[in-house]
Amino acid sequence: GESVGLHLPTLSVQEGDNSIINCAYSNSASDYFIWYKQESGKGPQFIIDIRSNMDKRQGQRVTVLLNKTVKHLSLQIAATQPGDSAVYFCAETPSSNTGKLIFGQGTTLQVKP
Amino acid sequence: DVKVTQSSRYLVKRTGEKVFLECVQDMDHENMFWYRQDPGLGLRLIYFSYDVKMKEKGDIPEGYSVSREKKERFSLILESASTNQTSMYLCASTQHGWGSTEQYFGPGTRLTVT
Numbered sequence: 463g464e465s466v467g468l469h470l471p472t473l474s475v476q477e478g479d480n481s482i483i484n485c486a487y488s489n490s491a492s493d494y495f496i497w498y499k500q501e502s503g504k505g506p507q508f509i510i511d512i513r514s515n516m517d518k519r520q521g522q523r524v525t526v527l528l529n530k531t532v533k534h535l536s537l538q539i540a541a542t543q544p545g546d547s548a549v550y551f552c553a554e555t556p557s558s559n560t561g562k563l564i565f566g567q568g569t570t571l572q573v574k575p
Numbered sequence: 576d577v578k579v580t581q582s583s584r585y586l587v588k589r590t591g592e593k594v595f596l597e598c599v600q601d602m603d604h605e606n607m608f609w610y611r612q613d614p615g616l617g618l619r620l621i622y623f624s625y626d627v628k629m630k631e632k633g634d635i636p637e638g639y640s641v642s643r644e645k646k647e648r649f650s651l652i653l654e655s656a657s658t659n660q661t662s663m664y665l666c667a668s669t670q671h672g673w674g675s676t677e678q679y680f681g682p683g684t685r686l687t688v689t
Contacts, residue, residue, distance in 0.1 A: 471615075496677060496678075498680075503682075503683075504682055504683070505579075505665055505667075505680030505681050505682050505683050506618075506665070506680045507680070508677050508678075508679075511677060551617065551618065562608075562620070562623060563678055565610075565617050565618040566617060567615065567616065567617035568617055
């Protein structure tokens with residue numbers, strides 16, 4: 463069945479280092495992918511998205527890479543800050559127009575001062 | 576800015592009670608979703624709605640029902656709450672269509688059933 467998974471449940475990095483959070487997806491027909499950030503006590507917030515016709519997209523301090531060959535998605539955060547500490551979810555959209563998303567289980571990013 | 580609000584941040588109910596969780600969005604979005612979030616399981620879709628009075632089951636609809644009488648409001652109903660429904664409940668909305676399917680989330684309702 464469809465599933466989206468993250469490789470590591472927890473990632474601990476030093477403040478100022480770059481962080482890389484990985485995600486594997488199983489539905490080769492998915493055409494849209496999103497990364498969400500969820501801080502403690504809050505709902506998930508959109509970080510960045512990418513369509514299947516792209517392999518890289520950059521935002522402010524964040525980059526998403528998409529490798530369709532191996533069905534792998536990653537989120538890179540440059541110069542990680544304490545405020546980046548949160549749970550990060552990847553999500554994919556199957557080819558439909560309902561806006562339905564399939565979420566991965568999440569990776570907790572811990573930033574050490 | 577899109578705003579999705581949920582009626583309660585924290586709720587404590589007894590086993591067997593009927594529970595209503597309300598969600599309201601202010602961006603005229605067609606699609607609305609209810610998820611539950613549990614440690615180690617991520618977000619699991621309970622129900623979604625792509626139009627007023629329309630609903631579709633998600634991955635874990637058992638024990639839940641929904642109501643969408645107005646476009647901006649999507650309610651989740653636990654007909655007879657059970658302890659295994661203790662969870663964080665998240666509502667989300669998005670526009671209809673093939674374009675961006677970014678979902679906007681509410682702050683969540685942490686429900687405890689005792």
